[in-house]
Amino acid sequence: MLPHQRQWARIEFRELFAGNHGCAFEDLFDRLMELCHPGYVAVRTHGNIGDLGCDGLGLHDRTLYACYAPETVDVREIRRKFRSDLLSAVTQRPEHFENFTFVHNDPRGGVHPVVSGLLVEAQRDYPNLKFHELNPRKLWNRAVRLDEVGMALLLGVPEIPVQEVVYGVGLREIQPLLDHLREERKRLSGALSVAPPPATKLAYNALNDDYVDAITAGLKLSHVIDDYYARVADLTEHDEVAAGFNAHYQQVRAEHPGDPDAVMWEMEVYVLGNRRPLRELQVAADAVLAHFFERCDIFDRPPAEWQPGQPHGWV
Template identity: 30%
Template sequence: MSLPRPLLRPPRGGRAMRRRRGGAMDELQRSIYVDRFRLAFHTQKGAAFQDWFVRLAGHAFGADFEEVRPYGSYGDLKCDGRRISTQSVFQCYAPDAMKEADLIAKVDADFHGARGHWAGNMQEWVFVHNDGRGLPPNAVQHLDALRKAHAPLSISTWSEPELLPLAMSLDISALQALFGPAASIAIVDRLVMSDLMPIIDALQRQEPNAGDPPLTPPSAEKLEKNELSEESGLFLRIGRRKSSLVDTFFRKSPRPDLGERIAEAFRMRYAELKAFDLPADTIFKHLQDYAGFNGEPKRQGAALAVLAYFFDSCDIFEDPVVSEEAL
């Protein structure tokens, strides 16, 4: 069944024009912002998700987007925001748990309410939700029935596939406003020994178990063995640009056991996460946080270098099993 094409068009003027004049992101910054988008998309709920979407749409569409806030007994007239040029009315829904009956009731109340309040200024109704699994089948069929009953009015649903490209079309200043600063490859390349200190200081406070095993280098197939994504591979590849600096730091440290102690702390953290049977990329992101991948960009770069060093030099994640035939 063919569905009406949504009225979304590339933003014109305003912030979109500034994006074309601004500098481009590098691949590290882009990967960081994709990660932060997904974190916000999947964790914001209720009014927080609505506020986050309104900010995103405001940066993406500029003056073409108007936020509609609740006012007195009128509420928001079933509209969280609207895009003027396409006469699109947006309504957000991000409950703690998506229940089909509640979802269908929400669609009905919001859609018919919007039709009543914005009938002369609404060519498209957009239902924005954050259930990454998609909508339940009965809700999808219900939306199809509304499309047929109210054609030519367009009815669209927006979720991660629509919102991620919208976010990644923003210029670097808008992404910083939404998600904070992100390290660039140039920042990683300019790291010096002193930049590692905040990360090392935090990690050495971890108390590993006794009996630190020696560092063992992994095989080159480690990423493939652990089914880590290309994105995780990119973080490691960029971090490796300065992993030799981390090695020098530990070799010059007055504490010869410092590297081993931190390696064991990583092993313990990895084992804890592995016990929950989490996907490899989820474990990797937890280890990024454990390494201190937060704060200002230089600290992020230092954390990537440290994480790449320990990924390559100790047994966090598994090495591939070599068959006897290959020996």
């Protein structure tokens, strides 16, 4: 796919997976896995035997998938669902799998702290099995490998637009994001001094093509954020929000060492908050992220002597 097609597909994917829960989410997951992995078999409940703790099986890699995609998080239900599926699987179909993968719909790219603990406990209790989790970010990383026909089938559209789609984004669309940033910003003393990034910054930070496309497109709208801040009465607000961006970036980078794509995903969540990422809002988020990326409030500036092909800043 062309860069603008991949960008369009990413936004559609986010909106589709954010708006479906329960069985609808499982159907989307089945569709994705069947397109990406020929050895995947979707499992449906049957009579009084249920699904034997399994929502899908990977025949080639002997992986069992258990999905949990609620509209609201209930810690007790998470525990019940995880333990119930795992116990049912190891009791009723132990010869069918070596990997147990918990699939969930948390858009923040990680798992609820309770789930992380359950995964650790399960690995301890069943040392002969391997445990994994799949979140929407990892699902997109699989989907992005599809060709145009496969992506259209996944998204349920006739075709992926060939012509570049231009979304009108102005101050009205940016405003809710900036309101959210003002709530989240970390107030630091003094003003920040930042400069535009060198042309090699994207390469130095080893972001995948998906995020390179998003930042490149977002830079075209960076002037909208400049226009916004030119109109606010508080002259320090821009630097305060930038400080919040930088502080949050440093925190999530420490949580995801060596994984720039996970960090960028977390920064998107920081911008969008808990809002469902509708198409126009996602484009606006890309513009905000590109703006602070350009200012070097997030991600690293390469050394002056660095050249593409040399070790990047996340090694």
